[in-house]
Amino acid sequence: xxxxxxxxxxxxxxxxxxxxxxxxxxxxxxxxxxxxxxxxxxxxxxxxxxxxxxxxxxxxxxxxxxxxxxxxxxxxxxxxxxxxxxxxxxxxxxxxxxxxxxxxxxxxxxxxxxxxxxxxxxxxxxxxxxxxxxxxxxxxx
Amino acid sequence: xxxxxxxxxxxxxxxxxxxxxxxxxxxxxxxxxxxxxxxxxxxxxxxxxxxxxxxxxxxxxxxxxxxxxxxxxxxxxxxxxxxxxxxxxxxxxxxxxxxxxxxxxxxxxxxxxxxxxxxxxxxxxxxxxxxxxxxxxxxxxxxxxxxxxxxxxxxxxxxxxxxxxxxxxxxxxxxxxxxxxxxxxxxxxxxxxxxxxxxxxxxxxxxxxxxxxxxxxxxxxxxxxxxxxxxxxxxxxxxxxxxxxxxxxxxxxxxxxxxxxxxxxxxxxxxxxxxxxxxxxxxxxxxxxxxxxxxxxxxxxxxxxxxxxxxxxxxxxxxxxxxxxxxxxxxxxxxxxxxxxxxxxxxxxxxxxxxxxxxxxxxxxxxxxxxxxxxxxxxxxxxxxxxxxxxxxxxxxxx
Numbered sequence: 001x002x003x004x005x006x007x008x009x010x011x012x013x014x015x016x017x018x019x020x021x022x023x024x025x026x027x028x029x030x031x032x033x034x035x036x037x038x039x040x041x042x043x044x045x046x047x048x049x050x051x052x053x054x055x056x057x058x059x060x061x062x063x064x065x066x067x068x069x070x071x072x073x074x075x076x077x078x079x080x081x082x083x084x085x086x087x088x089x090x091x092x093x094x095x096x097x098x099x100x101x102x103x104x105x106x107x108x109x110x111x112x113x114x115x116x117x118x119x120x121x122x123x124x125x126x127x128x129x130x131x132x133x134x135x136x137x138x139x140x141x
Numbered sequence: 142x143x144x145x146x147x148x149x150x151x152x153x154x155x156x157x158x159x160x161x162x163x164x165x166x167x168x169x170x171x172x173x174x175x176x177x178x179x180x181x182x183x184x185x186x187x188x189x190x191x192x193x194x195x196x197x198x199x200x201x202x203x204x205x206x207x208x209x210x211x212x213x214x215x216x217x218x219x220x221x222x223x224x225x226x227x228x229x230x231x232x233x234x235x236x237x238x239x240x241x242x243x244x245x246x247x248x249x250x251x252x253x254x255x256x257x258x259x260x261x262x263x264x265x266x267x268x269x270x271x272x273x274x275x276x277x278x279x280x281x282x283x284x285x286x287x288x289x290x291x292x293x294x295x296x297x298x299x300x301x302x303x304x305x306x307x308x309x310x311x312x313x314x315x316x317x318x319x320x321x322x323x324x325x326x327x328x329x330x331x332x333x334x335x336x337x338x339x340x341x342x343x344x345x346x347x348x349x350x351x352x353x354x355x356x357x358x359x360x361x362x363x364x365x366x367x368x369x370x371x372x373x374x375x376x377x378x379x380x381x382x383x384x385x386x387x388x389x390x391x392x393x394x395x396x397x398x399x400x401x402x403x404x405x406x407x408x409x410x411x412x413x414x415x416x417x418x419x420x421x422x423x424x425x426x427x428x429x430x431x432x433x434x435x436x437x438x439x440x441x442x443x444x445x446x447x448x449x450x451x452x453x454x455x456x457x458x459x460x461x462x463x464x465x466x467x468x469x470x471x472x473x474x475x476x477x478x479x480x481x482x483x484x485x486x487x488x489x490x491x492x493x494x495x496x497x498x499x500x501x502x503x504x505x506x507x508x509x510x511x512x513x514x515x516x517x518x519x520x521x522x523x524x525x526x527x528x529x530x531x532x533x534x535x536x537x538x539x540x
Contacts, residue, residue: 086216116163
């Protein structure tokens, strides 16, 4: 019996301890989560703005410029099935080629869309604000 | 600029709407940036067009700079020894056409063509037929003995014939006659009049090319294989056509059992070779290939490797295949050849837009090459850009 009690006690004690730790963790986790959530909201809030779009477009352009100047274009022969250095086991060269393609697509496809979208976004915001302002003034009258 | 009243959710919606509008504006404009006038690439008559000249300059440099050539060739051979060989064939054909277009520069072009031919013959002689074949050629013996590959015989014969069609070179006469006789003899051993490129594996590409070589040899030496050529076309129409698309299949056994179905990396070149054999059949094949394989997205042209009706594997011939579209780099590269052969300028221009968009053109010291391609790919584009005079000469003038 003793042994059983002791086991129960141990189990209970561990269970409690775990619960205590768990509740401490959840309290700390909650704060962290709240912090992360706040940052995430700020991040998305900033990203989903005309300025955020322009910054993204600029970043893509700079990244592409960097890989272009680094000469990674010469590694893109992987697109036709030929290893850039002739050695199919040379994974670095293959990865440089693939990275160049990704940054190129980012520059010619995504960056211009983001830049145009920044202008459209600003215009849409202005339209929405003026509608909201007019509506508010109208209801006050 | 940001409105303080906007919640994150509303901002998100506005952002998505802005991105959708921007995409609708930019994507259709994109091809306009890359879609340019194709005339700098080709001319129907007269001297070589400026961009084709820049492409040619890179290849001429390769064959005058042994270190550069060694580097390029070893890169290709690392992936596929066939590319090394085919790169030579397409370049010699391009040089022959350039020599006919520019008689003043004939000596320069023929010198390089001769260097390529001589080195190719030497390598075949010293290293054997497997040197330019993929390793699986050794797995089983060729059905027709002694072993020979129609891939090598056809392309070497066509190189010799093309060179001689520009200006006679007596040293190449006997080797050409010997190859032609060997090819015809071996083709006649098959019920579909085709010889093996690999053990019990015949390719329409290689056999149609061999027919073109035979036809040029007839023009040069006054021989007459016209009955054989007619018989080949009749047999191909009866036994080598894919029923779903009406396109010639790409590979089959010596007995004529289909192995691979219609393939973009095969048919676009086949129609070009067949122009010398049966213009009507070649035109029908081009139309069928265009219907089943040619595609375009936002003004960018491409060719599928396989038609919708055929599911084939992604292999060394197709290269990487773009999911959903089924577009392949090899098929799209060879589609240049088909489009130019049949004067399909709009398809040529659409392919060119894709090449400029995704081929990564690299211009250095007056040369042009495509970084996403390789020597054989660039040689195909060069040949497509300059072709015309050689076929015209053989078709029009009969000795």
